[in-house]
Amino acid sequence: MQNYDVIVVGAGLIGAACADALTRRGLRVLVLERGMAGGGTTAAGMGHLVVMDSPPAEFALTAYSLEVWREIVPHLPEDGEDDPCGTLWVAEDEDEMAHAKGQARSFATRAVRAELLDARGLSQLEPSLRTGFVGGLFLPDDRVIYPPAVTRFFLQRAIRHGAQVRERVEVRSIESTRPGCMAVHTATGRIGTGQVVNAAGAFAPALTPGLPIEPRKGHLVITDRYPGLVRHQMVELGYVKSAHAGSGASVAMNIQPRRTGQILIGSSREYVGWDSSINREVRGRMLARAAHYVPALRELSAIRTWIGFRPSTADKLPLIGEWEPGLTIAAGHEGLGITTASGTAALIADLLTGATPAIDPVPYHPRREMPHDA
Numbered sequence: 001m002q003n004y005d006v007i008v009v010g011a012g013l014i015g016a017a018c019a020d021a022l023t024r025r026g027l028r029v030l031v032l033e034r035g036m037a038g039g040g041t042t043a044a045g046m047g048h049l050v051v052m053d054s055p056p057a058e059f060a061l062t063a064y065s066l067e068v069w070r071e072i073v074p075h076l077p078e079d080g081e082d083d084p085c086g087t088l089w090v091a092e093d094e095d096e097m098a099h100a101k102g103q104a105r106s107f108a109t110r111a112v113r114a115e116l117l118d119a120r121g122l123s124q125l126e127p128s129l130r131t132g133f134v135g136g137l138f139l140p141d142d143r144v145i146y147p148p149a150v151t152r153f154f155l156q157r158a159i160r161h162g163a164q165v166r167e168r169v170e171v172r173s174i175e176s177t178r179p180g181c182m183a184v185h186t187a188t189g190r191i192g193t194g195q196v197v198n199a200a201g202a203f204a205p206a207l208t209p210g211l212p213i214e215p216r217k218g219h220l221v222i223t224d225r226y227p228g229l230v231r232h233q234m235v236e237l238g239y240v241k242s243a244h245a246g247s248g249a250s251v252a253m254n255i256q257p258r259r260t261g262q263i264l265i266g267s268s269r270e271y272v273g274w275d276s277s278i279n280r281e282v283r284g285r286m287l288a289r290a291a292h293y294v295p296a297l298r299e300l301s302a303i304r305t306w307i308g309f310r311p312s313t314a315d316k317l318p319l320i321g322e323w324e325p326g327l328t329i330a331a332g333h334e335g336l337g338i339t340t341a342s343g344t345a346a347l348i349a350d351l352l353t354g355a356t357p358a359i360d361p362v363p364y365h366p367r368r369e370m371p372h373d374a
């Protein structure tokens with residue numbers, strides 16, 4: 001007799017959202033987290049919930065996730081810092097504006113609200129931007145949350161539905177004991193379960209060798225409080241190019257107003273293994289890029305810089321689904337794991353309960369073929 005239907009390994013936003021969704025389907029869930037819940041990459045991210053228009057599988061998961069988030073956010077506590085500020089994609093030149101127009105057409109066919117802006121409309125909407133930009137695209141239904149607090153919210157709701165959550169318990173290995181039975185090993189012994197969900201983020205391959213996930217380092221800088229200076233989450237239209245760039249370090253303008261009045265400035269991407277040092281050159285480029293868009297940032301006081309490791313896959317899509325009987329993966333969400341936590345959790349709950357998923361899970365299958373030249 002097993003005490004649990006599912007053991008979720010890792011209590012980042014992904015594991016916590018899965019625990020919440022699984023307990024709401026009536027499953028008995030145990031969450032094991034080796035550190036503090038929400039203290040991994042989840043604590044290092046920006047908290048931007050954003051719909052991406054392509055590739056199709058990224059659109060499907062982000063759009064579905066935003067739909068699920070809209071049901072969740074009314075229940076968030078104050079410290080979840082839900083801010084429906086929308087995303088402002090900024091076009092620096094005509095090429096980027098053409099890209100924005102293509103995105104607007106693509107969103108229109110898929111019932112996602114998106115508003116094209118000319119230069120004047122852009123500065124009216126976001127006066128902190130310097131003049132001279134060609135225009136932009138505004139997505140009013142995107143939003144921002146505070147991921148560590150939302151992680152706690154999911155876990156507390158799961159606990160109310162009967163889940164158990166144990167922090168500072170490291171899972172050392174996962175094994176299949178016999179058909180239909182799994183076990184995880186910790187320092188204090190073996191725990192039996194029907195299913196295991198590996199939601200250990202960038203560390204997931206340490207427990208499931210062969211999982212195609214690599215750490216992709218990113219820097220963020222936070223300023224002191226300047227309420228009202230920046231009104232919207234802003235991203236440059238070159239961001240997607242930068243996110244999908246090859247092995248070199250890339251930076252792109254990504255500026256976020258926090259409910260505290262602070263401004264969060266990102267972002268960078270580097271494949272440097274687990275090197276957690278601050279790369280001053282990359283940080284400098286990132287701040288210069290942000291100030292190129294919002295010149296007032298040059299005068300502000302930055303109070304902290306940190307880094308985080310995105311769990312990256314070669315095709316930039318997450319790994320969601322069965323790896324082997326009894327072991328399901330919910331990891332590899334790269335730079336969109338805050339956005340897609342809600343949709344991932346709903347998919348995982350569907351897959352583990354035999355329900356029909358709202359979107360096709362095949363593109364996220366953990367054993368899909370990966371591109372070799374990414």
Ligand SMILES: Cc1cc2nc3c(=O)[nH]c(=O)nc-3n(C[C@H](O)[C@H](O)[C@H](O)COP(=O)(O)OP(=O)(O)OC[C@H]3O[C@@H](n4cnc5c(N)ncnc54)[C@H](O)[C@@H]3O)c2cc1C
Nearest residue numbers: 010012034040041042045046048171201308336337338339
């Ligand atoms: C700079 C930066 C900015 C970002 N901005 C955004 C954004 O604006 N929007 C967005 O959608 N995404 C963003 N992301 C991406 C997002 O933060 C991640 O995709 C997401 O946090 C991944 O969540 P996770 O739960 O998979 O991983 P984690 O949060 O890392 O959770 C995994 C957990 O597993 C635990 N664990 C690991 N191994 C074990 C073990 N053996 N036993 C027990 N527990 C274990 C870890 O301690 C950790 O708590 C950003 C990322 C970075 C780095």
